[in-house]
Amino acid sequence: MPELPEVETIARALRDGGRDEPSIMGKTVKDVHVYWKRTLAEPGVPTFTKRIVGQKIKDVSRRGKFIVVHLQSEYLLFHLRMSGDLKVQVNLDPEGKRIKAQKHDQLVIEFSDGMRLAFNDTRKFGRAWLTRDPQMVLGGLGPEPFDASLTPEVLHQMLSAHSRQLKPLLLDQKFLAGLGNIYTDEALHLAKLHPMTGSKDVTFKQAKDLLRSIRKVLGEGIKRNGASIDWVYRGGDFQNHFSVYQCTGEPCPVCGTPIQRIVIGQRSTHYCPVCQPEPARPVNPGK
DNA sequence: CATCAACCCTGAGAGC
DNA sequence: TGCTCTCAGGGTTGAT
Numbered sequence: 001m002p003e004l005p006e007v008e009t010i011a012r013a014l015r016d017g018g019r020d021e022p023s024i025m026g027k028t029v030k031d032v033h034v035y036w037k038r039t040l041a042e043p044g045v046p047t048f049t050k051r052i053v054g055q056k057i058k059d060v061s062r063r064g065k066f067i068v069v070h071l072q073s074e075y076l077l078f079h080l081r082m083s084g085d086l087k088v089q090v091n092l093d094p095e096g097k098r099i100k101a102q103k104h105d106q107l108v109i110e111f112s113d114g115m116r117l118a119f120n121d122t123r124k125f126g127r128a129w130l131t132r133d134p135q136m137v138l139g140g141l142g143p144e145p146f147d148a149s150l151t152p153e154v155l156h157q158m159l160s161a162h163s164r165q166l167k168p169l170l171l172d173q174k175f176l177a178g179l180g181n182i183y184t185d186e187a188l189h190l191a192k193l194h195p196m197t198g199s200k201d202v203t204f205k206q207a208k209d210l211l212r213s214i215r216k217v218l219g220e221g222i223k224r225n226g227a228s229i230d231w232v233y234r235g236g237d238f239q240n241h242f243s244v245y246q247c248t249g250e251p252c253p254v255c256g257t258p259i260q261r262i263v264i265g266q267r268s269t270h271y272c273p274v275c276q277p278e279p280a281r282p283v284n285p286g287k
Numbered sequence: 288c289a290t291c292a293a294c295c296c297t298g299a300g301a302g303c
Numbered sequence: 304t305g306c307t308c309t310c311a312g313g314g315t316t317g318a319t
Contacts, residue, residue: 001312038295065313081313083297104297123296125313164289173314180313266291267312 002080004145004178005221007065009236010086014067014117015060019235021088024069027111028056036106039119041127048130052076052109064141064177068134077129077137078119084126091116141177145214156207159199166202167195168265170214179214182227182245185270186217189244189252195262195269197279244270 002010009019017023029052034045043051051074059070067086069076078086092114093099101108107119107128119128129137143150158176162169169175170184179187188195190213193206202210221227226236243253248261252272262269 003313079313081295082311121296122298123312125295125297127314162288168290171313 001082001180001182002065002084002226003180003183003221004062004065004218005183005224005238006226006236007067007080007178008062008222009226010080011060011062011067014069014086014088022115024057024060024088024111024115024117026057027113027115029053029109030112031110033101033108033110034106035101035108036121036124038124039106039121039126039128041129043130052130063134063138064144064173065180066138066141068138074130074132075134077131077134079127080121081123081125081127083123084119084121087118087120089116089118090114140174142173142175143177145176145178145211145218150211152204152208152211155211156202156204159202159207162199164199165195165264166193166197166199166210167267167269169199171265171267176214178218181267181269182242183214183217183221185245186243187214189270189272189276190216192275194276194279195264195271201279244272246270 013019013021014024032049032052034040034048037045040048052071055071055073057069057071061068061070065079067078067080069078078084080086089099091099091110102118102120104120104122105118106121106124106126109117111117119126131137159169162175166188167184170179170187171181185195187210191206191210193202193210220241221236221238224236224238224241227238228236244259247259247270249258251257252259252275255272255274257272257274259270260273262271
C-alpha cells in the first residue's frame, strides 16, 4: 500500500533514475495502450491518446500520494492506491518488435527511444488523470507533512478544528496529505498517542510530538526507500522496522507489552496499550 | 460536520 | 491437490 515514502521513492526514481531503471525525463510519448479502461479517470481513451502522444516529459514530482508527471502543456497524474506501481521498461526487443505487456499492466506509455512506462496494478484500484489543471485533482489535499508552514501551532489549531478520532483524521487526505495505515500507526505509537484520542483533546505539546513523530517515521521510510508489503512494491526495506504495524501480539519495542490490534473506521489499527494509554475521553468509547 | 457501510478488485491463506 | 470462503486496504459515494 504505497504511502508517502513509497510514492516519493517511485517519483524520485522516475525523475533521477534508480531501482535499476532509467529516468523518464526528456522522453517523448510515441503511443499508449490502455488495458483496463477504468484506470483512466480522465479523459477517455481516444482523447487521452490524442493529447498525450508527442508530448515530452519535463519533470516528475509528488503531491501527497499522487505522482505528478509534468508534460509540456499538461500534467499526467497517478494514484497507486493499493497495489499500483510504475516501472520503466524496455519496450522493443533487438529486432524492434514490441515486447508484450506484463501481467497486471493496466496502462502502458511508449516512448520514442524504445523504452516505456508501465502502470502495473494487480487490484485495478489505481487511477491516472491527464489534465491541464492538476488542482482539479489535487486541490482538496491537506498540507504536505514536511511543509515548513506546517508548524506545531498550525497542527494544533487544525486538530482543534475537528472533533474526530486521531486515527481516521490522520488518514484523511483532506486533513493531511500522505499518511496511510502503516505510517499513521507508527507515528501515533512514536508520539505515545492512543488512536482513539479525540482531536480536540490533543494538547499543544502532544501536537508538537505528533508532528515530530509523523516527520520521523516518514523520513525513515523515505530513507529506507519505503516498505515492501506482500507482493506489492519492490526495493524498500522499511517493513523490517515496524514498531506496531502488523506486529499484533509481538512485544512493543519500547516496553515489551504485546501489541494490540483493533478496528477503527473500518481500518485495522495497531498500538501498544501501555505506551498509548486509553485517553480520558475517548471518542466512541464503546466501539 | 461526523460516522458508517458498501463498493471497487485480486490473490493469499485458512478450512475442509 | 483443489475447492470455497474470508479478508485486506485507499478512497469515493450515498445514507443517516
